[in-house]
Amino acid sequence: MKIWLDGGLQDAESARVSVFDHGLTVGDGIFETVKATEGRAFALTRHLERLTRSARGLGLPDPDLDEVRRACAAVLEANPAPLGRLRITYTGGYGPLGSDRGDRGPTLMVALGATARRPDSTAVITVPWTRNERGALAGLKTTSYAENVVALARASQQGATEALFANTVGQLCEGTGTNVFVVLDGEIHTPPLASGCLAGITRALTAEWTGARETDLPLDVLERADEIFLTSTLRDVQAVHRVDGRELAGAPGPVTAKAMRLFDERSAGDLDP
Numbered sequence: 001m002k003i004w005l006d007g008g009l010q011d012a013e014s015a016r017v018s019v020f021d022h023g024l025t026v027g028d029g030i031f032e033t034v035k036a037t038e039g040r041a042f043a044l045t046r047h048l049e050r051l052t053r054s055a056r057g058l059g060l061p062d063p064d065l066d067e068v069r070r071a072c073a074a075v076l077e078a079n080p081a082p083l084g085r086l087r088i089t090y091t092g093g094y095g096p097l098g099s100d101r102g103d104r105g106p107t108l109m110v111a112l113g114a115t116a117r118r119p120d121s122t123a124v125i126t127v128p129w130t131r132n133e134r135g136a137l138a139g140l141k142t143t144s145y146a147e148n149v150v151a152l153a154r155a156s157q158q159g160a161t162e163a164l165f166a167n168t169v170g171q172l173c174e175g176t177g178t179n180v181f182v183v184l185d186g187e188i189h190t191p192p193l194a195s196g197c198l199a200g201i202t203r204a205l206t207a208e209w210t211g212a213r214e215t216d217l218p219l220d221v222l223e224r225a226d227e228i229f230l231t232s233t234l235r236d237v238q239a240v241h242r243v244d245g246r247e248l249a250g251a252p253g254p255v256t257a258k259a260m261r262l263f264d265e266r267s268a269g270d271l272d273p
Contacts, residue, residue, distance in 0.1 A: 002078035004071035004110035009078055012111070021107055023091025026099055027144035029107075030054040030091075033233045036084040036112065039076045042233075044069070045272050046201045050141065051088060053199075057140040060106055063090050071110040079112045085234060087111050089143065118235045120260070121251045123160040123242035124175070124228075126219065127151045131174065133167040133196030141198055148176035160242070162230060166219040167196045175230060179203035181212060183227035183255045188212035202231040202263075205273060209266050210259050222246070227253035229260075237263045 001012040023029035032051050035042040048065050055063055072086060089109040095102035129147060137144060151163035155176075164180055167173040174180060174197035181190045190207060191197050192214040206212065222228060228240040228248060237260045239252030252260060266273070 001112075002075060003112075004075050004108070006107075007067075009074055017107060017109070018094050020094050020097070020102075021091055022093060022095040022101060023089065023107065023143050025095065025097060026092075027142065027146075028058070028060075028092035028095070028099075028101065029089060029143035030058060030060065030141055031143055032088040032141065034072070034086040034088065035233050036076055036081070036086045038082060039080060040271055041072055041076065041086055042267060042271055043201050043205070043273060044072065046204070047088070050199065050201065051090065054140045054142065055090065057137075058142060060090065060092060063106070063108065067108065068110070071108065075110045075112050081112065081114045083115055083117065085113045085115045087113070091143065115234055118238050121239040121241040122162065122230070122235075124162045124164055124230070124240050125155050125158050125160045125244055126222065127154060127163045127165060129165065131165045131167045131196040133169075133173070133194065135196070138196045139193060139199060152176045164222070164243075170219055171195050172217040172219050172221055173197050174200075175232075178230040178232040178235060181206070181229050181231065181259075182217065182221055182225035183229075183253065184221070184225060186226075186255065188255060188259065189215040189217060191215070191217055200231060200233075202233055202236060205267070206231050206237060206259060206263060209262050227251065227256045229256045236260070236267070 002009045005015045032047045091107045092101050093106045094104040155163040162175045165173045173195045179200040222243050230238045239256045241251035
């Protein structure tokens with residue numbers, strides 16, 4: 001396994017990041033997960049645009065996108081895989097043991113892991129913790145992921161693969177690593193970015209291709225929605241067949257199934273939409 005670190009490819013077994021890297025000590029970093037099929041990255045331009053937005057939101061220097069593209073290409077070529085998770089990580093770099101940043105510049109890492117196609121449907125739970133739609137990190141894809149780890153562990157304990165959050169005013173927001181869509185009377189709705197959710201790449205494409213509406217939704221919409229589905233880089237569009245104790249018989253329903261087919265067709269026809 002080869003990864004990109006410090007400007008070039010290195011063996012994963014011997015590659016090292018400083019124990020003083022700010023991404024490790026205080027979670028001062030951002031990342032992107034990109035789907036790679038047969039060595040080809042999907043929607044890379046959109047991911048790199050979001051990487052830059054996240055860097056600016058965190059106050060990090062803009063990443064050198066030419067270098068990031070070179071790194072992705074090198075890692076994909078060095079690690080052939082039918083379906084892969086390409087992970088771009090960009091941190092504050094070497095710094096003091098506190099919140100102040102150092103002056104040595106950021107760290108860039110790119111790695112690839114093999115993955116498998118997701119099932120057509122899954123189970124989810126809701127959790128009592130909230131997303132802070134007014135927080136400094138709202139809408140940024142940062143490495144500060146501990147609350148997602150806790151929520152996802154609870155989901156796993158309950159036989160689910162995702163946990164869904166409300167925001168501080170009780171509106172449906174997002175999952176630990178997904179965006180959520182609901183079908184009401186045949187129309188597709190998803191929470192707006194003002195809810196505090198991440199501006200997911202798959203979310204944006206799905207909304208664009210299906211005509212989904214951005215709508216403020218109470219969390220309890222999950223108790224009455226006709227259909228529910230998730231979107232993310234590695235799930236694409238995935239139906240929900242159970243939310244908490246509620247079963248959604250026949251998932252994926254007709255609207256979700258159409259969205260799944262449409263996403264598969266459109267994404268297959270354009271690798272960088």
